[in-house]
Amino acid sequence: MAGADGDDSLYPIAVLIDELRNEDVQLRLNSIKKLSTIALALGVERTRTELLPFLTDTIYDEDEVLLALAEQLGNFTMLVGGPEYVHCLLPPLESLATVEETVVRDKAVESLRKISQEHSPVDLEVHFEPLVKRLASGDWFTSRTSACGLFSVCYPRVSSTVKAEIRQHFRTLCSDDTPMVRRAAASKLGEFAKVLELDYVKSDIISLFTALASDEQDSVRLLAVEACVSIATLLPQEDLETLVMPTLRQAAEDKSWRVRYMVADKFSELQKAVGPEITKNDLVPAFQNLLKDCEAEVRAAAANKVKEFCENLPEDNREQIIMTHILPCVKELVSDTNQHVKSALASVIMGLSTILGKDNTIEHLLPLFLAQLKDECPEVRLNIISNLDCVNEVIGIRQLSQSLLPAIVELAEDAKWRVRLAIIEYMPLLAGQLGVEFFDEKLNTLCMAWLIDHVYAIREAATCNLMKLVEKFGAEWAQNTIVPKVLGMANDPNYLHRMTTLFCINVIVHCCGYPYREITTKQMLPVVLKMSNDQVANVRFNVAKSLQKIGPVLDSNALQTEVKPVLEKLASDTDMDVKYFAQEAISVLALA
Amino acid sequence: GDGEAREAPLPTEQPISVGLCIKMSAISASEKVDGFTRKSMRKAQKQRKSQGSSQYRTHSTPVELSPLPQLKDAPSTEQQELFTQKLQQCCMLFDFFDSVTDLKSKEIKRATLNELVDYVSTNRGVLVESAYPEITNMITTNIFRTLPPSENPDFDPEEDEPTLEASWPHMQLVYEFLLRFLENPDFQPSIAKRYIDQKFVQQLLELFDSEDPRERDFLKTILHRIYGKFLGLRAFIRKQINNIFLRFIYETEHFNGVAELLEILGSIINGFALPLKAEHKQFLMKVLIPLHTAKGLALFHAQLAYCVVQFLEKDPTLTEPVIRGLLKFWPKTCSQKEVMFLGEIEEILDVIEPTQFKKIQEPLFKQISKCVANPHFQVAERALYFWNNEYILSLIEENIDKILPIMFCSLYRISKEHWNPTIVALVYNVLKTLMEMNCTLFDELTSSYKADRQREKKKEQERDELWKKLDELRLSNPALVQNNSHGLLRVQNNNNNNNNNSSNNINNSDTQDRDVDSAVAITTDEKEPDSMAAGESTLSAK
16 A cells, blocks of 8 residues: 555654644644545554544544544545455444434445445444444434434345344334434335345335324425335335325325425326326326415425426326316416416426427417416516427427517516526527527517626626527628627727627627638727727726637738737736736737 | 535435425525515515415315304303303314405304303313313314415524414414413313323424414413423423424424423423433433524524523533533634623523633633634624623632633734724723733733744644645555545636636726726626626615
8 A cells, every 4th residue: 555655754643643633623624634645644554553543532523523534434445455444444433423413424324335335245244234233223313313324235235134133123213212213214215125125125114114104293204205206116016006005195195285295296206106007096186186285385396297297197198187187287377376386387387288289289288378478477487488499399489479579578678687697598599499580670689788788797698698699690690780789889988888899709709710700800800909999998908808819710911910019009008907918818829 | 504514405305394395496496586685575575475374274164153152141050061062163263364254253263262261261160071172172173283384485583574373363262272271270180181192292392383473472381381280291391392402403403483492491490300310411412502503593592591501500510511512513603603602601600610610711711712802893892791790700810820821812912903992992901800810920921922923833834844745645646646636726726716806806996996987887897696686786776
């Protein structure tokens, strides 16, 4: 190992340990974060015999230090001499897995899981599994919670006797007195089921699952819903009805909205896990109920899943199920009282058009899209607009353009700049779908207006938007539509607008590139050069920056005769920053 | 808290915080919309929202109620039967979210509840054994429910108006009735314990999360009565409160009734027998002390500090672990919390025994010396106020040779450097007091101040050099180099960015003076979009 030749006199352990013990937490934290460096300096032998015992003994520290330590130890295998010695890392990690702070404990468990893989099967039984047992029977709930995360990593690699013990420990923790431990066990139930033999899944896991799913605390019950997905995936279809479905049905109608929310949130996974038959008979009515739930949180979670659920319905009678069972609920949600519900729906509803086809979309969905485009909440409108591509494929966007335009214009002028920003980001997409004519006629003015918005982020996004439009519509379009307007702004009385001209030129040059250098040389370069006389320094140094960008597309004549003199003049400007950027441009363009 | 080591969990990773799910989706969406909605606008929304219904029930429509005869008019032989009928009638639940439906029935139930309250508080001999199940059934039907998701996912208990329980006109009377029932002189715990059992208490405790302070206030009094009357439930209640607190600290960071539960505990701790059981000490160290880390500490700090001081008055030997615990969780970035911690320390010092003080003085005064040097003047001021406390002053004087060396450096430095004149004045007074306590030591420390600073600086340099050497070793090790070089690269990039930013900013402010035609001078214009909202708000202010 590399540390073996480390000079002991240079790095005496005492000094290093002093660093780890420093009174200042920040310094202690810094040292812990560089623990691998210390270990490297000490070499593997002394890391094992001196550093690790020290770390194990001084576990009482600030949580932040402990967190860093727990993380470091997960990557320490090579530093203690490789897999053969990896079990040396267990004592400090075991202590860390019992501390109060969840973040530290979770990190310790993560590291333990990681190094468990580096144990040989023998070491796993001799060193690792006893640790898991100690944690599982600890006095304070923290160690038992940590144990829950360790069963599944050692189970597959131990003997059948030890396996039986592990199953027993897991069972005990599932009925622990402390809800924190039951929650931890419930959250690992699915993971543990995956490593168990199928017989034990049926005998052990199902009874635990049923018990946890009817726990007195809803925080435990809702975790059982998560486990339900994994368990259902493991079982053969014929067992699902008797072993899983009673519990799932009960969860979908739980008196606590948190549990129902969880069912809604995991609905697609559940649907895949139980298969098409159960979906048709059980999940469709359950889904309808969730879409009509009395709590908005549940409705929103279900609304989010509408598209995915419909997509995954068995194809043979998908359309019929959607039209008769799902669509009526969806229609109601369009005018829900809660805006989160409406906006969740708006983010997925467009996806239904691909599933239902052209005629259904025009007849049933289009009215809903149009209603949502007029919704009072901007988020709902944005979500519709951001998913226009789905509809475009099915019925073409023209069907919507009548309502689309007012919606876009309204969002484009919204008082909140973040709304304006969001709509700008969809402009290239809209432009692509609406076509150049429609764009020139209706949207171009908006795009140019954003360039002189009073918020910088909007002007910046508008500039970026121009670039994407030019990429889409081509350089010739740019020359005719964009360039004149952009160049016109060079004479604006507001220096911020004059700078916008420069920013736009930068992106247009970038897009049009060499083949269209005519535009650059003939139209844009003269304007840029003229702006070098601007009285605002910000404009002048942006001229230098722009020239640096334009330079590569110009011919050497233009560079030498036109650009060089201007940059030289700027390089002797009175302003420090103008000088700096001019000099930078000169050196980049090799004009010196 | 936001700045603490805890990572923000994704909703799918931590299903326990399911209540925040909408919040997550709402944030991503509303951040798009506007991350900085103005407080006044949010307030307006809140007022509109503050009447959600929280009663979850199936969609069965209530049957219309018809009034029963008054209890006081019934012959005494029929009173018991009528009482039962009235209790059953009050099990009907109504939708208060809809303020126009069932008006007549709602009024009948309200009147009946009023009558029932009156009946159990003024009459003797009405609590016959057969009434207990009817009474508890009426109570559980009305008050036990899953609390609704918060109407306002960003609910900040310190700032926002709470969502009030819509069905309060009925629920208040049911709580009132429960209280009168428990306080009735004929009330028999030996019968009631069949109904007021662990499950009942468990559900009652969950209601403490209610956002409605009126409800929590009733719950507080009721739980306190139950704790007093049902000896068999005491251990269970304590354990469940334990669990609620642990979940609050380590899992959800959200529970509305912490202050109320602590208030009950305050009086429970008061009654603990001596010597304290291990269970109680564990509660102090593993629950009450970590509670200090909570983000919303301000909401229950007074009650919490009271509990802690109660413990120390019972058993002074707990002083050292308690103070060490507080020092471990001492706030690093939140000045407001730091002031609270200092307040609690003073409360503890008020009752500390001199022998305990000696055990803890060094780590404690190291922290206090950091506090007096805090650039936030409220923190510094709060710490310096300790010197106005006669008892603390006497403790300091008794141990001046230990404390002065710890405090001197900070005090000496801020007497010259602190920006706030009040603090400087206070520090001069404190220095003077300390000097009077031990003049010789004070002079020694003054004369060695410079040398000490230099020694510290030298140590600092030595440390840097040690780490430089270690890093070289690391770089020469191929297994670890890759990782490290990435880190270095990133740092360099950041530095470059920073340089760019600062040069732009400087320039921007420079030019604005000369810029004649820029009517709209936006200093924030060149900054990252993050800080844009501030830019906009200044604009719209114009």
